[in-house]
Amino acid sequence: MLYPRMSSGRMVFDLNGIWDFKLLEKTGTEREHAGLHLTGGRAMPVPSSYNDIYPEKDFADHVGEMVYQRTFTVTESMKKGRLVLRFGSVTHQAEVYLNGKRLGEHKGGFLPFSFEIAEQAVVGENLLTVFVNNIVDYSTLPCGRMVTEEFPGLEPRTVNLPNFDFYNYTGIMRPVWLYTTPVVYIRDITVSGKKDGSFAWDIEVSGEEEENAEVQVRVLEMNGACVYEGSGKSGSGKIENVKLWSVKEPNLYQLEVRLKTGEAIEDAYTETFGFREISIENCRILLNGEPVYLKGFGKHEEGGTRGRGTDLALMTKDLGLLKWIHANSFRTSHYPNSEEMMQLCDKMGILVIDEAPAVGLNTGFTATGLLGGNPKGTWQTLETAQHHREVMEDLVARDKNHPCVIAWSVANEPASQEEGAKEYFEPLVRLTKEKDVQHRPVTIVTYEGSAPDTCKVAELCDFLMLNRYRGWYDTEGNLRGAAAKLKAELEGFHKRCPDKPMMLGEYGADTIAGLHDINARLFTEEYQTAFMKAYGEVFDSLPYITGEHVWVFADFATAENIKRVDGNKKGIFTRERRPKQAAYFLKERWENL
Template structure:
């Protein structure tokens, strides 16, 4: 799916702003052909949860309605007119002028509707009903529970199977755009480190396709006719963190007097696995960085371009070169920024909480050994893999696909569930990037059912925090031993730590490093670093987490998860300065 782009043949209109909004009671059906009664103002894009006070508002379970009007001109109706949502979390039902446009399931990927038949010249009324429930059919997963208490009406609660707050709403931009009737529907372009490339243009309707390629200085280096082709550029400039060179594939579709045009940025680079290491352009690259969240005060998980720029700036300041989109696809704007700035990305689908024994804190405590008999996510999981790769396939920043985070990969049935999904990811990706499933400590080298399905073993471990707490020598010994056991099982596969960290209260200090102190966080990172540096097959380290973030309220969390190297408002803890010293200029041989 192409990102909305203003060209000489396309118009783009922003529908962001303050919309009308109302939380709906169970079974309540708002009018969709007239104004919503008793509506309150709501910013779009944003998560709705933190914009008004009260637990009932913040933790509402079920439907909510968004509404606004917009104007359509006669020239817009002469074109193909499209309404596009960058995301709506977790399910959306969309009406225009009282008529159903359609529904979409999945809260972190774009969807759109052609509205030329339903739109009218002048004012149009757009109504969107968003549902925020997570259950055993959604990604991410959760549990919908009706609780009973003496003397009280039953309470419906929605418990996430994941350890971050279930921010919801219309959280990313909403746009209108136009194209000609005959238009460029999609572009696939692959560039290799030797300068060879191939492209394919998917068009709707009649017309002749012409392409030209511009180098980073905007000089034309290739021209051709036809919807597909290949070639080779001499003296190609490769995409890499130290020099993220971007080329443009300019595509034009001519149909009679009408023309459509679109420019797709891409990079020349190759990702491979050699000698138990991830390689970029044929050379080992060590992934230094974080698991992150799209999370900030007020916006929640809502789109925030300024924060994206701030975060990428902090990544470069600290010497990081990568992050994982834990635990859902991030905004298209963030992916484009990473292309530009040379940040490598492990791109993850929203498949978190696929474990019936997980609770909202991320700790075990539910019903084990029933995950793959209970979940109803298999088809939806295929859908989000297809949609994610369709959206992000051309991004040079994407170096790996993550099919899930911390599923019940130790349970019987895990391999049968995940094998077709990893095959699908490889089939759908024209660049054939590595595929992984990020596993947790319950999925040990002896119990893991999915290790052989992965190109890279990405494991999350919290030795020294959730176990062996306070005992860093013991934690490091257990960590190294587990690495060695995984390496013995899969000697050809690189291994990296996808998460490791310790909750740290900013400003809490102790001469002897103790739990929750900034000194302990630094000592914890030092102990892990010694293990990484001692093993040649370790290909990366992603600290959990880049910044403190909101979670479901529980006694294990003090106003959220405090494992951030930065506070939620992006102020560095002591650990940030330790990592800056470790990572700046560091490349593992």
């Protein structure tokens, strides 16, 4: 799906701002009022997570549905071609009405969707109503479960327990646009460039006159200089003296596409891309034929007040901190990040492991993300398989052209040790590879319960990405013992999969900023630094380790529980983006690697 951009054939209108908002007591209600102006609501900024905007715990932790509403104006000229309403994301399910008429629905809270509305829209004022459902269950990604609690003398209480260790921020969390295109239009663009300067494109054209449409393409340097001209809905070419995209020099190019019918240019769109190649050889991930050691973090897209709402200032600051600490990469834990973040990573030279929102695929997880639930056989219980396929297709379709994306993560910490895991994931991995014309590496991030002798999915992965917390959730306080256990486990996986690169996808220790102890006790900044040092020594002793992603970039909000004091505190930075002591250790380590 193309990102909304102005061009000679397109107009783009921003529908962000203050909307009317109301929590609903029962799901599925008030649809008959979708064509009426909302009463008894509150002001709500879009994009944002709704949860932290107003005080009241019941407001923040509401389970079920809510409704957003605003008006917008349509002119006669806007209705002459296609008129499209596009949402960057609505978490987790959306049902959309225009002037009281249902446009449709969308399931999945971290990817874009759109509706053509030229027929439904009227010239003048239009009323847009969006019903949002924030429930996670065994059919959604991420997963959760509904539980009814009973207490003496009280009415039963229904709670929604996530199977994941982060707060269930919800709402219209990414930008909303209205845009126009001609009747015959550029529906999609696929473009990729290789390190030798060769490239290929494929243009999808739609509309009644598409068979008569002529496609012209130009490749431009970012300064506007044209370095190639061609034509055709698909084709290939080669550029001499190409400037490669890399971490140090993230050179970008633009593919300018023009769609003509007769002498007139009907539509135009410009897509950014880069020339670079990702490959695997000798237990190493290669960028442009050279080994690259991945240094960075698992990273949430989250901060105060806006929750997971798109915040351009915060995401730019975060990438600045990544550069400061000499990181070169992160994983979009545990869901696709915004399109704006992908664009920034392209521009700033950040390598991204792009992860699906498939977290909590383990019926043994509790709301804290720790073991202790009621496992019934994950792969016989979950109802996510078809939705998971749709999400992987949409994720690859959205991010396929970004040079920053170097790999796909199909899931985080599933029950990959259980029978049925291979059968669940094998078609998903295959589908991801088929949909990606660049054939980037694919992985499944596994947890401690999936050991070298029990993991059912290791052979499906192009590289192994392991989450391990020796020295925290076990062997706590004993870093020598933790390092020994970690090294033995990594050696076990290497013996099983000797040709696969391996990296840590998560490792860390909860740390209270400002808490110090001369003996480096648990929760102190000294222990976090010693923890990082112990793990680094293990990595340096094993030649097949191809990267290290610390958990986590910054402290973040979680479900309320006694194992989390005001959220997860494993951040190398605080939630306000202030560095802890370990940040300076990692800065020096990563600068010298």
